[in-house]
Amino acid sequence: xxxxxxxxxVYAHRADSVWHVRAVELVRELAEGSDTxxxxxxxxxxxxxxxxxxxxxxxxxxxxxxxxQVAAWLESPRLTLLTETTEHWRSLRDVLEAGRIVGPRVxxxxxxxxxxxxxVRELWSADRDFSGMxxxxxxxxxxxxxxxxxx
Numbered sequence: 001x002x003x004x005x006x007x008x009x010v011y012a013h014r015a016d017s018v019w020h021v022r023a024v025e026l027v028r029e030l031a032e033g034s035d036t037x038x039x040x041x042x043x044x045x046x047x048x049x050x051x052x053x054x055x056x057x058x059x060x061x062x063x064x065x066x067x068x069q070v071a072a073w074l075e076s077p078r079l080t081l082l083t084e085t086t087e088h089w090r091s092l093r094d095v096l097e098a099g100r101i102v103g104p105r106v107x108x109x110x111x112x113x114x115x116x117x118x119x120v121r122e123l124w125s126a127d128r129d130f131s132g133m134x135x136x137x138x139x140x141x142x143x144x145x146x147x148x149x150x151x
Contacts, residue, residue, distance in 0.1 A: 002030060003038040003082065003115050005125035006046040008141070013051055013061065013069050019126070019142050026124070026141050031076035040082040040114045042107065044070055082114040091117045098134035105129055112136045 004027065011023035030037040048070065051061040061069075073079065092113040095101065101109045112133040115123050123130060123138045130138040 001036050001038055001080065001118070001120050003040060003118075003120040003123045004030065004043070005040075005111065005123055005127060005130075005138075006043040006050065007126045008124050009039070009043060009047045009073075010050055011126075011142070013047070013066070014057065016057075022142050027073070031073065031079065033078065036078045036080055037076070038080040038082050038115075038118065038120055039073065040111045042110055042114070044081075046107075080118065082118045082120070084114070085117060087117055088113060095133055095135075099132050101133070109133060 008023050008026065011017040011019040012027040014020060017023070048066050050056055051066045051069075052063055054060045074081075092110060095109045095113045095116065096106065099105075099109065108127070108129045111123070112130060112135075114120075116135050121137065123136055124141045125138050126140045126142055127138075130136060
């Protein structure tokens with residue numbers, strides 16, 4: 001299963017992003033495909049926070065438009081939302097300790113732990129902060145190599 005990080009979602013939503021067209025293609029392929037794909041809940045929270053933030057985007061996305069975007073993704077029949085389970089602390093602790101992760105990277109470790117808990121094989125992200133997180137394969141599908149063929 002492929003999971004999608006916040007930045008790919010932001011690029012797919014914001015038409016003013018240089019990565020917009022490619023990100024829309026990628027997310028649409030997942031949403032309309034026959035394979036299960038995932039979005040970690042923290043990435044949806046962060047998406048809403050970023051696209052509606054007036055210091056990040058001028059103008060920011062109106063709240064209603066941003067929420068409509070999330071609702072559209074949630075309509076994908078093959079989407080799995082990754083959330084904490086009773087095993088989350090153990091998984092998060094493993095990621096934090098293995099990478100000696102502290103400070104702002106704890107958010108990314110949370111996403112990595114969710115991916116590990118739910119059997120995600122690859123996280124699509126343009127964020128290099130996931131490097132070195134135990135057990136998580138990350139790839140930037142926006143780069144020319146593109147996503148690997150699905151099995």
